Amino acid sequence: MADLLLSITDLKVGYRVYKGQLKVINGVNIEVRKGERVGIVGETGSGKTTIARSITGILPKAGRISGGKILLDGKDVLTMSAHELSILRGQKVAMIFQDPTSALNPVLKIGSIMSDIIGYAYNPDGSRIPKSQIHETAVNALGSASLPDPDRILASYPFQLSGGMRQRVFIAMALATPRELLLADEPTTNLDVTIQDQILRLIKTRVDERHVSMILISHSLDIVSEMTDRVYMLYGGTVVEQANTRDLFENPYHPYSRALMSCIPKLSGGGIASGISGEMVNYLAPGNGCRFSSRCSKALPVCVTEPPPMVEVEPGHRVACFLFSEKQRS
Amino acid sequence: MEELLKVENLKKYFPVNVASISHRRKTVDLKAIDGVSFYVNRGETVALVGESGSGKSTTADTILGLYKSTGGEIWFRDMDISTMVIAKRPLSLKKEIQVVFQDPGTSLNPRRTVGQSLEVPLRVHNIVEKGKVSERVKELLATVGLSPEYMDKYPRTIGGGERQLVAIARALAVHPSLVILDEPTSALDESMQAKIITMLVKLQTGLNLSYLFITHNLSLVRNVATRVEIMYLGKIYESAATLDFFTKPLHPYTQMLLSSVPVVTEAERKLKPKHIISTGEIPNPVNVPPGCGFCPRCPVKLKKCSEEDPPSVEIMPGHVVKCFLYDKGRANG
Amino acid sequence: MKTFNRAMDSTGNAIYKFSRNKVSVVGFFMVLLVVVVAIFAPVLAPYPKSAGALIDFDNASKAPSLTHLFGTDIEGRDILSRVMFAFRGALVMGLGVIAMIVPLGVLVGLFAGYYYGTFIDTIIMRVTDIFVTLPALLLALAVASLGRPSLFHSMMAVAFAWWPYYARLTYSQTSSIRNETFIKASETIGAGKRHIMFAEILPNCLAPIFTKMALEIGWVILMGATLSFVGLGEQPPTAALGTMVSDGAQYLPAQWWISVFPALAIAFIVLGFNLLGDGIKNMVSTEVL
Numbered sequence: 023m024a025d026l027l028l029s030i031t032d033l034k035v036g037y038r039v040y041k042g043q044l045k046v047i048n049g050v051n052i053e054v055r056k057g058e059r060v061g062i063v064g065e066t067g068s069g070k071t072t073i074a075r076s077i078t079g080i081l082p083k084a085g086r087i088s089g090g091k092i093l094l095d096g097k098d099v100l101t102m103s104a105h106e107l108s109i110l111r112g113q114k115v116a117m118i119f120q121d122p123t124s125a126l127n128p129v130l131k132i133g134s135i136m137s138d139i140i141g142y143a144y145n146p147d148g149s150r151i152p153k154s155q156i157h158e159t160a161v162n163a164l165g166s167a168s169l170p171d172p173d174r175i176l177a178s179y180p181f182q183l184s185g186g187m188r189q190r191v192f193i194a195m196a197l198a199t200p201r202e203l204l205l206a207d208e209p210t211t212n213l214d215v216t217i218q219d220q221i222l223r224l225i226k227t228r229v230d231e232r233h234v235s236m237i238l239i240s241h242s243l244d245i246v247s248e249m250t251d252r253v254y255m256l257y258g259g260t261v262v263e264q265a266n267t268r269d270l271f272e273n274p275y276h277p278y279s280r281a282l283m284s285c286i287p288k289l290s291g292g293g294i295a296s297g298i299s300g301e302m303v304n305y306l307a308p309g310n311g312c313r314f315s316s317r318c319s320k321a322l323p324v325c326v327t328e329p330p331p332m333v334e335v336e337p338g339h340r341v342a343c344f345l346f347s348e349k350q351r352s
Numbered sequence: 353m354e355e356l357l358k359v360e361n362l363k364k365y366f367p368v369n370v371a372s373i374s375h376r377r378k379t380v381d382l383k384a385i386d387g388v389s390f391y392v393n394r395g396e397t398v399a400l401v402g403e404s405g406s407g408k409s410t411t412a413d414t415i416l417g418l419y420k421s422t423g424g425e426i427w428f429r430d431m432d433i434s435t436m437v438i439a440k441r442p443l444s445l446k447k448e449i450q451v452v453f454q455d456p457g458t459s460l461n462p463r464r465t466v467g468q469s470l471e472v473p474l475r476v477h478n479i480v481e482k483g484k485v486s487e488r489v490k491e492l493l494a495t496v497g498l499s500p501e502y503m504d505k506y507p508r509t510i511g512g513g514e515r516q517l518v519a520i521a522r523a524l525a526v527h528p529s530l531v532i533l534d535e536p537t538s539a540l541d542e543s544m545q546a547k548i549i550t551m552l553v554k555l556q557t558g559l560n561l562s563y564l565f566i567t568h569n570l571s572l573v574r575n576v577a578t579r580v581e582i583m584y585l586g587k588i589y590e591s592a593a594t595l596d597f598f599t600k601p602l603h604p605y606t607q608m609l610l611s612s613v614p615v616v617t618e619a620e621r622k623l624k625p626k627h628i629i630s631t632g633e634i635p636n637p638v639n640v641p642p643g644c645g646f647c648p649r650c651p652v653k654l655k656k657c658s659e660e661d662p663p664s665v666e667i668m669p670g671h672v673v674k675c676f677l678y679d680k681g682r683a684n685g
Numbered sequence: 686m687k688t689f690n691r692a693m694d695s696t697g698n699a700i701y702k703f704s705r706n707k708v709s710v711v712g713f714f715m716v717l718l719v720v721v722v723a724i725f726a727p728v729l730a731p732y733p734k735s736a737g738a739l740i741d742f743d744n745a746s747k748a749p750s751l752t753h754l755f756g757t758d759i760e761g762r763d764i765l766s767r768v769m770f771a772f773r774g775a776l777v778m779g780l781g782v783i784a785m786i787v788p789l790g791v792l793v794g795l796f797a798g799y800y801y802g803t804f805i806d807t808i809i810m811r812v813t814d815i816f817v818t819l820p821a822l823l824l825a826l827a828v829a830s831l832g833r834p835s836l837f838h839s840m841m842a843v844a845f846a847w848w849p850y851y852a853r854l855t856y857s858q859t860s861s862i863r864n865e866t867f868i869k870a871s872e873t874i875g876a877g878k879r880h881i882m883f884a885e886i887l888p889n890c891l892a893p894i895f896t897k898m899a900l901e902i903g904w905v906i907l908m909g910a911t912l913s914f915v916g917l918g919e920q921p922p923t924a925a926l927g928t929m930v931s932d933g934a935q936y937l938p939a940q941w942w943i944s945v946f947p948a949l950a951i952a953f954i955v956l957g958f959n960l961l962g963d964g965i966k967n968m969v970s971t972e973v974l
Contacts, residue, residue, distance in 0.1 A: 040701040041597040185404075186633055214403035215568055216630035219612035241541050244571075244614035271616050272547075285546035287571040289598070289613060289620040294575055297547030302511070416873055438872050446875040458866040463888035469867075472884075473874045519870070526874070 027235050028054040028077070033090035035072050035081070035259075036305075037240035044305035046072055046259045048313070049090070049329075054203070059229065059236045062266065064256030065282075067302050070239045072259075074207050076100075077237075078115055079107045095202070102339060107170035116196035118225075120208035122188035126180040136160040136195055143199040151199065161197035164191070167224060186217035190224065197228055204229060204236045210245065222249055243286060247271050255279050258303035258313030261332075265339035272328035275341040277318045312343070320345060354394040356429065356530055356562050357415070359451075363390045363423035364407075368638060382638045384410040387424070392530065397556070397563040399573040399594075401609075402583035408566045410620065411456075411583070412532045415564070416451055428530075448476055450523035453537035456515035460507040466493075466518050467503035473525040476600035490519040491678055496551060513544030524555065532564045537572070549576060570613050571620075574598055579670075582606050585637060585645035587655050588664075592671035602673045604628060605646045628652075632641045644676070652677065712960020721955055723772035730766035738922040746940050756942035757932065759780040764942060767924040768950045774918075774925050775954055777904040778840055778909035785844045790851025791890070797852070797881050798859025810856060816849040816852060825908060829917040836925075839918040843908050847901075854897060858890040892969040900962030903955035910951050926951050 035047035046069045054060045056272065064070045075081045077092055077099060079178035090318070091152040094114060111117075119125045127135060137156045140163075144150060151159060157176075164172035166191040180188055189209065196204060205227065212217040226249060228336040229236045238249050246253055246267070247268055253270050255263040274280045300317030312318070315325040330342045377381040380505035385407045392398045400407040413419050415426055426434045433445065453459040460469050470489045474480060480488045489499040494518040507515055516536055523531055533552070537545035542586035553562060553576070565577060571595065573580055580597045584606065590603040601607050607625045614658040615621055635641070641648060643658040650657065654676050665672045686812040704710055727733050741761030755764035797809035811900075816824075829842035863866065863886065871881055912918045913927030919926060926947045933943030 057513070065543060184633055214634070215570070216403060216608060216612045217633060218614070219630045222614070237601065243616070244616050247616045248614045268618075272618065282543060285543045286616055287549075287569070287573055287575045288617065289571050289610075289615055289623050290617070291574055291598075294546045294549060296550035298543045398883070413869075418869060418872070443875050446873065449873075451870070453866050453870060455866060459870050461867045461871075461889070461893075476875045476877070476880075500750060522870070522874070523751050538904070597970055605782050 025056045027056045027095065028052070028060075028079070028237075029091075029093040030073070030077075031091045031093070033073070033076065033092065033340065034088045035076055036086050036088055037082075037084045038086055039084060040331050043086070045308055046305050047076070048257070048259045048308070050256075050261055051332075052254055052261070053265075054235050054237060055231045057230075058252065059226075059238065059250045061238045061240070061250035061253040062256055063240060063243055063246050063253055065241050065302075068241075068256045069259040070241075070256055071099060073256075074117070074205050074237070074239055077205060078111055078117060081134065082167045082263075088225075108142075109144055109148075112142050113146065113199070115203045116203070116207060117205040117207065118189075118192055118196050118209045120211050122185065122192045125192060126188060128180055130179075131176065132178055132180065132183075132191055133160065135189075136163070136176065139195050142196050144272075146200060159198055160164050160194075163194040166197070166228060167191070167194035168220075169194065185213055186221065189213060189217075189221055189249055193221070193225060193228070197232065197234070199233070204234050206236065207239045207240075208241070211240075211242075218245075225249070243271065243282065255282075258308065259305070260313055261342060262314065263341045263343075265336075269336065269339050275335055275339070275346060276314075276343050277320050277345070278314050280288075311335060354429075355391055356394050356566070357392040358427040359391070359415065359424070360389050360423055360424065360582070361424040362411065362414065363566065364410055364419055365422045370638060380638055383586050383640060384637060385414065385446050386640075387426075387466065388583070388588055390581050390588065390591065391585070392562050392564055394529070394562055395556070395560060396578040397565050397576055399565045399567060399580045400583060401567060401570065401573060401575035401580060403568055403609075403634060404682060405585065405637055406583040407586040407637075408583050412451065412534045412564065412566055415532065416449060439613060443477060447526045448528050449527040449530045449532065450526060451532045451534060452516065452519045452523050452536045454538055456512040456519065456539060457507075459519050460515055462507055465504050465506055465655065466510070469507075469518065470503075470522055471524060473522060477526050479525065479527075488525075492525055493518075495524065496521045497547075511544070513540050513548060514545075516548055520548070520551065520555070524559070527559075530562045530564065530576075532566070534566045535568070536565075537596055538569070540566065545572075570609060571615070572588070579668070582609070585634065585640060589646065589674045590672065592668075596671050598623075600671075601625065602671070602678060603646075604650050604652050606678075608649075644674075694873050700968075701702075705965060706967055707820060709960050709964025709967065712957050712962075715953065715957030716961050719772055719957060720776065722769050723776050726766075726769045726773060728761075730769045732763035732766045733770075735762035735764075735766040736770035736924050739800045746936075746943075748940075748944050755946040756940075757930075758943050759936070759940075764946050766928070767929060768926070768947055771924040771929065771947070771950070772927045772954070774836055774913075774923065775906045775909065775951075777836065778843070778918075779906040779954075779958075781840050782844045782905045782909075783898055783902055785840070786848035787849065787851055787894065788875045790848040791887075791894060793848075793853045794852040794855025794857075794888060795859050795882055795890070798856045798863060799878070799886065801860040801863055806860075809852075813849045813852045813856075816846070817853065821846040822908065822911065825912060826915070826917065834920060836919045836923075839909055839912040842912065842917075843905060847905065847908075851894065851897070854893060855890050858893060859886055862886050862889050895970060896962060896966045899965040900959060903958030903962075904956075907951060907955050 030050060030052040033047050033050045037044040037046065050073065062070050062073065076087060087100055099110065140151055140156050140159050160176060161172040164175055169190050171174055192202060194231060210221050214220060220246065238246060240246050250267050253265065253267045255259050257278050263270060263279050274283055282297045285297060287294050298317055303313045311326040311328055312330045316323045325344050330344050331347055332340050332342045333346045334340050335346050362385055364385040365383050367379050368382045369377050370380045371474050372394050388411060388631055400408050400411065414421050415581055417436055420437050423436055425432060466512055467489050470492055471485055474485050489503055493500060493502055498514065498517055556563060565572060577594050579593050581588050584605055590606050601610055607628045608630050611625045611628050612630045635648060643660055647653050647657040657676055662674050662676045663679055664672050665678050666672050722729060739760065739762050744761040745759050746755045747753055753763050755768065793809060797806045800806045824846040825842040826843050829839050832838055853882050868881060868885060871885055872904055909918060910927035913925040914931045918927060919925040929947035930944050936943050
């Protein structure tokens with residue numbers, strides 16, 4: 023088994039708002055090994071962006087981390103100093119965001135943005151890229167993102183490029199210098215289907231060839247299915263199921279996973295379910311039990327009062343659900 | 353089958369200023385729609401599929417009268433409405449064709465409550481008498497599965513899916529016959545999308561509605577549409593009944609689209625065409641090259657594709673392709 | 686974001702957002718103080734008769750002391766009392782002018798913005814532009830000097846100079862909201878022009894308009910004080926802050942209190958409204974976290 027790169031243990035994150043505390047992330051455990059591609063799937067409001075921001079320490083002002091550890095290469099991110107965090111962001115972890123338009127400064131040329139990012143990056147040995155090599159590094163990075171004519175792109179402003187090109191530039195920037203972990207938060211949500219396919223293939227190729235670990239965060243199960251080796255299904259700030267990608271999508275156990283799968287329109291036809299009844303968790307008062315219990319057609323009385331145990335139903339396939347706790351014991 | 357909407361060779365050009373090589377500003381036509389023809393029968397769901405830049409939203413806006421068409425005809429029932437911009441349409445016509453827009457964040461006025469937004473169509477068209485407006489609003493909310501409490505809520509306090517339900521209720525308030533759905537679920541999660549789509553299908557049968565469904569999501573089209581029209585750079589390149597379309601996709605662009613669709617299950621993976629992979633990007637509609645619009649990206653292009661505009665050929669009944677590869681009329685390809 | 690949205694309710698949340706910046710709360714209390722003093726001046730002022738014509742040479746030009754906190758002027762009037770009464774004129778100037786120019790400016794801008802790109806827009810906005818190119822203070826001075834000086838007259842002058850800015854603000858808001866999807870939706874439904882302008886577009890313009898109003902009352906008051914400084918505002922013996930500053934200017938630096946306290950009062954009012962305006966800006970902002 024490959025080495026562990028990232029280990030999130032019992033993470034608890036909330037937000038302070040007018041009416042109290044939004045207790046969003048409720049004891050999440052996630053592991054990423056070196057070279058692995060892991061997916062975190064969840065719908066809007068499930069807390070996936072909160073997890074991503076906690077890893078790089080960029081939660082908004084109202085965010086509060088109330089427990090847990092995020093160990094990257096053995097060091098706890100949550101207790102890092104500002105300097106250590108900047109090394110984290112400059113060398114170890116790269117992040118790709120959803121909207122390349124708002125993530126690129128519109129008044130700076132691509133060349134300036136890239137030279138800033140490359141200039142602030144650190145090599146694995148702690149040194150920085152010397153000024154003389156920045157341009158060359160940028161050109162190579164753009165080339166590896168299949169962007170023709172890198173010099174023209176470096177001299178352009180973001181608005182002069184198409185959406186697909188901007189996302190490629192972003193990927194180029196993220197992988198311009200050696201990294202250990204790539205965090206991709208909905209990297210293709212605003213792109214056309216054909217462009218999305220090209221971008222996803224690009225990410226996959228580059229990540230594999232440089233042995234970079236990846237966490238892909240998305241609400242689209244289909245993208246996660248195409249791009250990842252293992253997947254964590256998130257609901258209401260908790261991991262409800264985790265497995266190898268193929269296993270989870272071919273054979274989902276958790277009632278939420280099953281309900282979600284039936285909602286997805288399939289290319290093979292068959293219609294779609296009528297949605298999942300009930301409403302998203304009220305984070306102000308989520309209660310102690312399973313966060314999906316109020317919407318679950320199979321909820322048992324214990325589901326409302328006790329947090330469900332994480333049960334291994336098959337090798338490598340775990341579900342947080344009382345319905346399967348017998349399986350563990352047997 | 354009653355033909356409700358018929359669009360014949362529709363064109364919409366936007367004049368734009370372009371800097372030319374000689375540095376003198378030139379006005380060029382951005383051909384958003386360049387000769388589009390299709391029809392929608394009563395009770396059908398016709399899917400208009402395309403990526404950004406294909407002109408599908410412009411088509412919707414032009415049919416609604418938000419733009420004035422540059423050429424071609426739009427027929428609604430037996431009325432020629434091609435020259436009727438929204439301001440010139442009689443109220444009775446505005447009633448018949450309604451729309452649900454894509455972005456639930458901006459399609460409802462943020463400073464008006466749900467109830468106030470729903471009252472507008474009722475008042476404008478005098479659907480009910482003054483005293484009964486509030487009651488009718490509650491009925492409308494119930495039709496889309498929302499409780500009466502939503503009446504006093506502001507859009508920012510309800511989720512995207514619920515806002516779309518309100519937008520649907522608003523469109524239905526005037527009893528239209530044709531509803532144009534412009535990417536109604538693109539901004540929503542899968543479970544919310546399922547809820548909205550199921551609601552739309554139920555309403556369609558219950559109220560005998562016809563839908564013009566604009567989307568780029570082919571998996572959704574497979575499960576919802578009666579017929580499919582594929583748009584690229586302002587023209588329709590393939591048109592067929594849904595089952596025919598998915599079992600036998602003919603046009604290279606269609607095959608590229610299908611091969612790009614991300615899927616969840618193995619069963620679906622087997623259905624995707626493997627031989628064509630997505631390459632290239634849609635060009636700027638201002639600079640449409642001569643010949644077939646798809647030619648620059650086409651992996652199986654012939655010589656004449658970059659010179660002439662391909663004809664639309666009916667390969668099987670109801671299945672039309674605009675491509676030289678299928679043009680048996682001319683001998684040498 | 687649905688979950689976060691549900692955690693907010695409107696008024697309570699608005700107050701919460703306002704009070705997150707402590708400085709705006711200070712501004713609120715400053716303005717509250719000015720308003721209370723203005724309303725209750727006859728009761729609060731230590732020497733109410735000082736507000737009008739009073740001659741008391743025994744007490745003239747006395748430095749600030751326990752009996753006269755701000756000192757007395759050359760006619761023996763208590764400056765603190767005069768300042769308190771002067772708050773009235775200041776508030777009337779500030780609120781009155783705003784009450785005149787906001788409806789006018791907003792209507793003009795709304796109309797022009799709705800007809801964006803057409804002949805109507807061009808005409809209205811070019812007229813507005815003419816007003817804007819003339820320096821506000823000079824314009825106000827010119828208008829004020831046309832007739833007999835009075836508070837009402839100086840208010841009209843300031844209003845004349847200030848209204849186009851509201852027209853411009855509303856115009857830019859309207860012309861961009863005009864193209865929003867919900868306006869398109871209303872047009873498709875069949876709503877008429879009047880409904881779209883007043884029921885759909887206008888409510889969305891109000892946030893920046895309110896912010897501007899709150900931030901500007903202070904400056905309007907300042908402009909009014911400037912007019913009365915040159916003698917074009919309220920006439921003596923009525924207490925007006927600007928007049929008090931200019932009357933006392935000739936006695937600087939020996940009897941400094943005659944000018945300085947009224948000047949500080951002006952600064953206090955302007956600062957208070959500015960800080961309050963900042964808080965109002967936060968309150969109407971739509972940030973969630």
